[in-house]
Structure formats: C-alpha cells, structure tokens
Amino acid sequence: MAQYFVREGKQVVILVPDKDELDLIEEGLGTLSPSPNVTIRAVRARNSESADTMGELILGIFSRAAKGKVLPWYNADIYISVISSGQELPDLEALHQADPTKPLIFFNLNLETHRGDLGLPAFPSKDLHYRFLSNIKPVYLLRTRQYAQTLSRPPFILNYQGALFRTYPGGYQCMLDTGNGRYRRVETSRERPALSGFKDIITQALDVEDNDTLASLRRGAFSKTWWEKEEGWAKESSDNWRT
Amino acid sequence: MRLESLFVAEQHERRSPDSRLQTPLAHHCPIFLTATFYLYYNGTAAVMRHTWSSIACLFSLLMSQSTIGFLLPYPSGSFPMARPHSTPSSQVALFATTVPRAVGLEAIPEADLKAADKTAPPSTFFECTLQAYNAAAAAIKDGYKLLEVEFPPLPAAEMASQVTYIIRIFLLLSWDLKVVTSSSVGDPCRSCISCNVIAFSSTPLLAAHRPPAPTALAPPTSTWRTRWPSTSCVKASKW
Numbered sequence A: 001m002a003q004y005f006v007r008e009g010k011q012v013v014i015l016v017p018d019k020d021e022l023d024l025i026e027e028g029l030g031t032l033s034p035s036p037n038v039t040i041r042a043v044r045a046r047n048s049e050s051a052d053t054m055g056e057l058i059l060g061i062f063s064r065a066a067k068g069k070v071l072p073w074y075n076a077d078i079y080i081s082v083i084s085s086g087q088e089l090p091d092l093e094a095l096h097q098a099d100p101t102k103p104l105i106f107f108n109l110n111l112e113t114h115r116g117d118l119g120l121p122a123f124p125s126k127d128l129h130y131r132f133l134s135n136i137k138p139v140y141l142l143r144t145r146q147y148a149q150t151l152s153r154p155p156f157i158l159n160y161q162g163a164l165f166r167t168y169p170g171g172y173q174c175m176l177d178t179g180n181g182r183y184r185r186v187e188t189s190r191e192r193p194a195l196s197g198f199k200d201i202i203t204q205a206l207d208v209e210d211n212d213t214l215a216s217l218r219r220g221a222f223s224k225t226w227w228e229k230e231e232g233w234a235k236e237s238s239d240n241w242r243t
Numbered sequence B: 001m002r003l004e005s006l007f008v009a010e011q012h013e014r015r016s017p018d019s020r021l022q023t024p025l026a027h028h029c030p031i032f033l034t035a036t037f038y039l040y041y042n043g044t045a046a047v048m049r050h051t052w053s054s055i056a057c058l059f060s061l062l063m064s065q066s067t068i069g070f071l072l073p074y075p076s077g078s079f080p081m082a083r084p085h086s087t088p089s090s091q092v093a094l095f096a097t098t099v100p101r102a103v104g105l106e107a108i109p110e111a112d113l114k115a116a117d118k119t120a121p122p123s124t125f126f127e128c129t130l131q132a133y134n135a136a137a138a139a140i141k142d143g144y145k146l147l148e149v150e151f152p153p154l155p156a157a158e159m160a161s162q163v164t165y166i167i168r169i170f171l172l173l174s175w176d177l178k179v180v181t182s183s184s185v186g187d188p189c190r191s192c193i194s195c196n197v198i199a200f201s202s203t204p205l206l207a208a209h210r211p212p213a214p215t216a217l218a219p220p221t222s223t224w225r226t227r228w229p230s231t232s233c234v235k236a237s238k239w
Helices: A002-007 A019-029 A054-061 A086-098 A111-117 A127-131 A195-206 A212-219 A230-235 B002-013 B030-048 B051-071 B110-117 B125-141 B156-181 B193-201 B204-208 B222-227 B234-238
Strands: A012-016 A038-042 A078-081 A104-107 A137-150 A157-167 A172-179 A182-189 B146-150
Touching: A002 A012, A002 A038, A002 B125, A012 A019, A019 A038, A086 A104, A086 A111, A086 A127, A127 A230, A137 A195, A137 B125, A157 A182, A157 A195, A157 B125, A172 A195, A182 A195, B125 B146
Parallel strands: A012 A038, A012 A078, A078 A104, A104 B146, A137 B146
Antiparallel strands: A137 A157, A157 A172, A172 A182
C-alpha cells in the first residue's frame, strides 16, 4: 500500500509503536528503508534521542519520560501506523496533535477490539474514543464474522458467516457468505451497523427462522457495545467512525 | 521552554474544533507574560536560596520584561500562526495551521456513491491492497486525516506463495517461449510448458498453499497439441 502512495510522489513513514519494535524490524529486514521514499520509524523515540536538555535526559531515566517523546517526522507526507496496541493509541493521538495536517492511516490495528479494551486497568479511558477514535474514518473495512444458528428442525445447528465490507465513499455492505469464496450483498447502509445489528441482518438473510418467538429467545436481549449506544454520541467529537 | 508548556496547557484546556485558530492567551495579554516570567525567575531564586540573586532577578524582570511586554503589541489575530519551533517538543503543534474540513458524503455525486456501493469484495490479496489504497486516496482527497484500513490477515506463507507463484509462472513462460521460438532441440521436457508447470506445481512451496491454476495453463487440449507439434513429452502425450 505504501508503494502506491510512493508512486504519487509522497514520502511514506510506517510507524511502529516503539524503538524495540523498530530494532526487531531492522534485524529482520536489515534496513529501515525497505524501498525508496518509504521509511520505518518508531512513534515514540528513545529518551536519549528526544531529550531537549541534559536535565530531561537525566530525569527521564527515573520517570515515565524514559520511554521517550512522540516526535513527528518533518519529511513525511503520510503516516501508516501498524501493530500498535490499545495502550499505544494515546501516542498516535499525540502524533496527530503535533502534526495534524498529515494523514494518519491506522492499518489493521483492530480498533474495534481496542475500543472494547478502553477503560480496563492499564488501558486508556473510554474518553479516548470520544476524544480521538471517533474522528477516525473507516475507509476500507472488510470484517468477517462467523455465527451459528440453532434450529428446531434438521440440521439443528447451522453455521454461517458474513462480511461487513466498505470502501470509501461507498456504504457499509452486509454480505452473506454463499460458499466458494462468494458473497451475496444483503443490505447497504450509509451508517455503520452495530455488531449485533450486522448479525441480525445476516441471520434474516438466511431465511431459516421457523418461529419468531423462538428466534427472539435464541437471539437474546438486543444489546450494543458502549461505543455504539446512541447515548454516547453526544460526547463524540466526530461521527466519522460510524459514517 | 516553560513558556511553551504554558501555551500548550492553555491550548489543551481550550481545545475545541476552532482552537487552532485562536492565538495563545499570553500573546493577548502582556501582563500574563510578565507574571509567567516573574514566577519562573522567582522559583529559580528560591531554589538558589540567594536573596540578592532573587532581588536582582526580580528587578531585572520588572524592568525588562514588563516594559517589553507592554510595548510589544500582539493584537488579537495579528500574531503569525505558522510558527515552527527550532527544537520541536512532542507536546507542541508544529504548524498551527488550519486543517481543512472533510467534505462529507453529501458533497460526493450520487452516481459515484452508488458505484462505490456496488464494489465487490476482493478475491486476492493484491486486489485487497489496491482497493484499500484507492479508498484511502479518495478519503485523503476529500480532506480526511485519520483513516482506518482493516481487512482479515493472511498468513505470510500464503502471501509469499502467491507472489512466488506469479513470478515463477512468468519466468517459466518467458523461458519456454524463448526455447520454443529458437527451435532448440534437446530434452523435450525442457521445451514443454506443461511439464514445467507440472514440475513446479509439485514443489513443496505450492503443496501447502496452491492458488487456483490460471486457465491459460490448464492441461493442453488436442488443439493445443497440434499447435505445438514439437512437444514429444511423455507426460503431455498422456493428456
């Protein structure tokens, strides 16, 4: 993907969380510039590299600042962040605040999983979603989900799967896997369906329900995750994450 | 450096969609600037525990900073906003320029939206990356700065086998065509595309992850054999 941007004449910086990850990559690849105009860098530089003064350098040894500072890269046109965990998302937020004009791509970071971790011990607070993660636009989304449905008639258990697919500027397509790697488009919406809503859409497309009461009992109470509930939308700084 | 921190703290407190358009408080109010320096030097003097130094610092501060602070006019909105720092701190915005707002979907023609709605899921990894790039490039063009790209992970071996498969197929084709067109006679299997593909497909690399064979490389039909009569290979004659 970085190569495509390079063809446009852009400088791409691939960001890994910290210097240790960077050392591992350098050890594996043998270089931090895998191709022209593509550079691999750490979001958070080491304290020895980022300290402005001798005092910061010394104090950093005994404090949290030992992990270094988040420094933007002046020659970058586009940042692509990879392999960052939920605990490192605040670093990416700091990077975006320091350099807000450069696009920052969250590449396969599983943000949905990280949202679920917010608020747990040792993880950032849920406010991070309202403050920062809600601004992230899902431009390309291909998420597959596997489900199982119990039936009152043979075969009693039905395994099926679907995919939520979106390419900007298109809408969110709910697709049912029909086998042999083929998908049938079931519904397209401008707004991102909730996880439970996506399951309902896919299940209804199966058209195997024999009793509405039994189906609702099997499905259970309709619930959404905390970041999908409408009550929290007022706290969001943007609705980009669901449009 | 400490003054910068104050600017940042003030910016963080007043963070809003238009906060980048506002000048720092210290630039509006020279008294605030003076007080900041006063506290700074006073604090330093307290650490030094030296009365005379403290008095000297305070005196010089009042004489210089307050005068300069009052004399320097920074009316609202006139201070240059794009102000790169020579030693950038991670907490300070490098260029406090205005970030253009994204256009939103309503600005996109309906026909483009409908066409994008019908995009089919990718069938290969390369198609997947190409679609991801096209989507990201379109969003960047529309002014979005924070983008999410997500697709299911593929095993590294799968990706490697696909890449290697394509490269080797092209190499084999080019080598075979060169041999056949030069009418070289020798080991018949060395000039037989089919045998090379068979030998290649049985390699351990493809044994685990074999992608679908291209239709052009399917076992030859009788028409194909008549077109290439020089093929005297035993394996090919069995087809």
